Amino acid sequence: MREIRLSGSEGGGAKPIASPYPYPGSVPTIFVAANVNLHRARPWHRFDFSHNLDNDRAISRQVIMERTKNTIQVNCIVNDEAKTFDAHPMARLLDVLREQLQLTGTKEGCGEGECGACSVLLDRQIVNSCLVPIGQINGAQITTIEGVASGDQLHAVQQAFIDCGGAQCGICTPGMVLAAVDLLERNPNPTETDIRNGLAGNLCRCTGYMKIFESVVRACKTK
Amino acid sequence: MRGYIPDYQLTTTSSLAETLSLLAKESGVWKPFAGGTDLMVLLEAGKLLHRNYVNIWHLDELRLIEIEPQHITVGALTTYTDVQANEILRDEFPMLCQAASETGGLAIQNRGTLGGNIVNASPAADSPPALLAYDAEIELSSSQGSRWLSYQGFHMGYKQMNMREDELLTRIRLPRTAQPLKHYYRKVGTRKAQAISKVCFAAVARTDGKRIDELRIALGSIAPVPLRCIRTEDRLGGQEIDQALIALGKEALAREIAPIDDIRSTKNYRLRISQNLLADFLENIAAA
Secondary structure, three states: OOEEOOOOOOOOOOOOEEOOOOOOOOOOHHHHHHHHHHHHOOHHHHHOOHHHHHHHHHHHHHHHHHHHOOOEEEEEEEOOEEEEEEEOOOOEHHHHHHHHOOOOOOOOOOOOOOOOOOEEEEOOEEEEHHHOEHHHOOOOEEEOHHHOOEOOEOOHHHHHHHHHOOOOOOOOHHHHHHHHHHHHHHOOOOOHHHHHHHOOOOOOOOOOOHHHHHHHHHHHHHO | OOOOHHHOEEEEOOOHHHHHHHHHHOOOOOEEEOOOOOHHHHHHHOOOOOOEEEEOOOOHHHOOEEEOOOEEEEEOOOEHHHHHHOHHHHHHOHHHHHHHHOOOOHHHHOOOEHHHHHHOOOOOOOHHHHHHHOOOEEEEEEOOEEEEEEOOOOEEEOOEEOOOOOOEEEEEEEEOOOOOOEEEEEEEOOOOOOOOOOEEEEEEEEEEOOEEEEEEEEEEOOOOOOEEOHHHHHHHOOOEOOHHHHHHHHHHHHHHOOOOOOOOOOHHHHHHHHHHHHHHHHHHHHHO
């Protein structure tokens, strides 16, 4: 069988390897060179995602552990429905809503209370669900984006967002809608400044805010 | 990466007394957890070093605003939203309400507490300069009783406070005064909402036209602690406001504060802005 030497191994040391090709002499030089390269530098390691797979496995192990270790039983009302579930008291309300209650309308943006994507109403006040630990919500009443419409009837704010093009990529939209619903509940006739202050905790990277602002103005009129 | 949740504990007690006895019994093991607007951010970043917390959010006796003839007492768990909603606070302590309205957005103001803003001990916090300028007092409670102390001097170094591990900050007291005061509060940040201060300036003064009869100045983000600028006050107190005095004040302030370069701003910018705000404040009270 034909032997191929690793490049640069002339005169020394490297172990010859057997060609995997069934027809000796038929392998083009360029192919051989590439093959040799494979055993050396693995230049495409940058495109190797296997380490990410390991990480994903670690995260899912963590999620499983979080769901089973030192959990407490929590009773609360989510979108007018009584819920009972077990969760770790330091688990984030955001994660429990999305992963345990399957209410994935609430989005995670920054995870540190800056962007408002995860806004929900907690006891009729707007909060960032990424900053609320489960240990503090026993007995609370929570409204997520899934609870804003009544049945098939959209809330005036939701309809206004559709009519005015207030949503683009959609990540900030659930939080924006809840912030607007909260604003209109406290103040049915907000001034321009009130609207800007009401939405100040919610970031949008698509719309430039004007269409969102117009949506809220329209919702005030149609409500 | 987020902290590993099962490593942490968040226990809920049934009353303030039970919380205090837990803090006393296992001193140093437990720390209070209120609105979570600072702690949960650290947890998410994997930087929450302390592991065991006692939940105090539900202790309603610490969430109150009591109006008395001599002072107003605010519970440590009073949120920024509660502070802004109180008419008497808005009237007599407008800088505190302004600080509350400029901290985070609404969602943060609904959860962040005045007590939390103090004991989180960030030098960049927005309400401490206002509290210092109003000469606030704070109550620390433990299972052995409670003590009132002046807020000024409470912060002893970066994140170092004059309190024991078994103590809980329970109330904040603001002295009322019949004399008309001029209030000046400015937060300088990258943008209007949500930003953390580059410089935060709070000052009150009583003047008879030109002469400064009474003056208290406090700044945030320019030292390892929220700083009451006593030496600058001494330099300015009892004098008539003119350009020479403003220059003296700027010089005294530069000697008293110790700004640094960090991710939010630079030492030079902070120094310049602090001096400009002092000048603006003095010109304002002279003009009024």
